[in-house]
Amino acid sequence: MNPRRKFLKNASAMAGLAIAAPQPFYIHKNLAPDETIIGHGDFKYKVDKNWGKISPQNNPLLNCHEMIQDSQGRLVMLGDHTQNNILIFDKSGKLLDSWGHAYPGGHGLSLGIEQDGSDFLLITDCGWFQNRTGQWEKQQGQVVKTTVDGRLRFTLGHPRTIGIYKDDEPFMPTETALAPNGDIYVADGYGSDYIIQYDQFGQYIRHFGGHHNANKEHNLHNAHGVAVDLRNPNSPRLICTSRAENCFKVFSMEGKFLHRIDLPGMHVCRAVLKENTLYAGVCWSKDASGKTDYGDSGFVTILDDKDKVVSSPGGTAPHYQNGRLLPSQQDQAATFQHGHDVCVDEDHNLYICQWKAHFTPPVKLTRV
Numbered sequence: 001m002n003p004r005r006k007f008l009k010n011a012s013a014m015a016g017l018a019i020a021a022p023q024p025f026y027i028h029k030n031l032a033p034d035e036t037i038i039g040h041g042d043f044k045y046k047v048d049k050n051w052g053k054i055s056p057q058n059n060p061l062l063n064c065h066e067m068i069q070d071s072q073g074r075l076v077m078l079g080d081h082t083q084n085n086i087l088i089f090d091k092s093g094k095l096l097d098s099w100g101h102a103y104p105g106g107h108g109l110s111l112g113i114e115q116d117g118s119d120f121l122l123i124t125d126c127g128w129f130q131n132r133t134g135q136w137e138k139q140q141g142q143v144v145k146t147t148v149d150g151r152l153r154f155t156l157g158h159p160r161t162i163g164i165y166k167d168d169e170p171f172m173p174t175e176t177a178l179a180p181n182g183d184i185y186v187a188d189g190y191g192s193d194y195i196i197q198y199d200q201f202g203q204y205i206r207h208f209g210g211h212h213n214a215n216k217e218h219n220l221h222n223a224h225g226v227a228v229d230l231r232n233p234n235s236p237r238l239i240c241t242s243r244a245e246n247c248f249k250v251f252s253m254e255g256k257f258l259h260r261i262d263l264p265g266m267h268v269c270r271a272v273l274k275e276n277t278l279y280a281g282v283c284w285s286k287d288a289s290g291k292t293d294y295g296d297s298g299f300v301t302i303l304d305d306k307d308k309v310v311s312s313p314g315g316t317a318p319h320y321q322n323g324r325l326l327p328s329q330q331d332q333a334a335t336f337q338h339g340h341d342v343c344v345d346e347d348h349n350l351y352i353c354q355w356k357a358h359f360t361p362p363v364k365l366t367r368v
């Protein structure tokens with residue numbers, strides 16, 4: 001069973017109680033004082049858990065799944081509460097706009113630019129959602145293209161309807177990525193673990209990954225994220241999450257496996273690239289005995305352009321032995337519950353979206 005699914009089944013009763021009795025304001029667990037500094041080396045940050053200025057009465061949250069920054073500098077967040085799937089903030093945390101009622105499994109968010117220079121969004125609904133009693137259910141996943149103010153442009157075809165999935169292969173997508181030529185890559189992270197490539201108009205090109213390749217390195221297990229890596233513009237690559245294997249797997253743009261980036265102990269979400277640096281949320285980590293802790297055990301990790309971990313805000317300091325990263329885990333301060341996504345602004349500040357974090361908005365980390 002997918003670790004997320006197993007954990008959600010156990011957590012559903014408690015989640016239902018929390019939904020039934022909303023608090024007058026959001027309360028972060030272990031509210032850190034403003035002077036708290038986390039991180040390592042050149043990547044240290046001041047913690048601000050009171051960044052998002054919203055109330056559960058007007059803008060209720062379940063899970064803050066992902067965030068991007070648009071061309072106007074606004075921070076656009078996707079969550080899974082259908083009163084307001086999309087929340088748009090300025091960098092001070094002031095809410096500027098909200099919309100969206102059709103994505104109960106709102107999970108993945110990517111930004112693209114049209115030929116006329118306008119922004120658009122790719123929204124991924126994974127199909128997992130909480131009903132009004134707090135129980136988790138599932139439905140067919142979907143990927144849609146919208147404008148930043150919510151006008152629908154198109155919906156990608158279901159893999160079964162276009163003949164690339166068998167009847168027994170579920171489709172529960174978790175993420176998208178956009179190539180420079182407009183191609184769209186969809187990660188089916190809660191379904192059949194394929195990466196599916198479409199052109200800019202939503203026409204199918206190919207798919208790869210899954211579970212049945214002769215070379216096991218081509219397989220993906222909980223393909224939670226996909227990102228286009230343009231740090232070498234002459235050789236663009238795809239960074240695909242294999243979360244259950246605690247690693248990223250790097251593929252060519254055509255789906256050829258190249259190498260893997262092992263991150264022992266880290267159940268990582270999608271890779272986020274900013275200049276030469278890779279950032280990722282860690283949803284869960286392992287305890288000292290090496291067993292995955294599906295409780296509040298998340299943090300953030302940061303890799304340099306050599307794919308080496310240089311900082312893990314909210315986690316233990318990275319240590320390498322004979323060129324291999326030793327297992328990492330959440331630090332004793334427990335700043336985060338479940339790191340799900342990282343948004344990086346132009347000042348290199350971070351905004352951390354969390355799954356199952358007591359219905360709280362993103363945490364801001366100000367670079368120091």
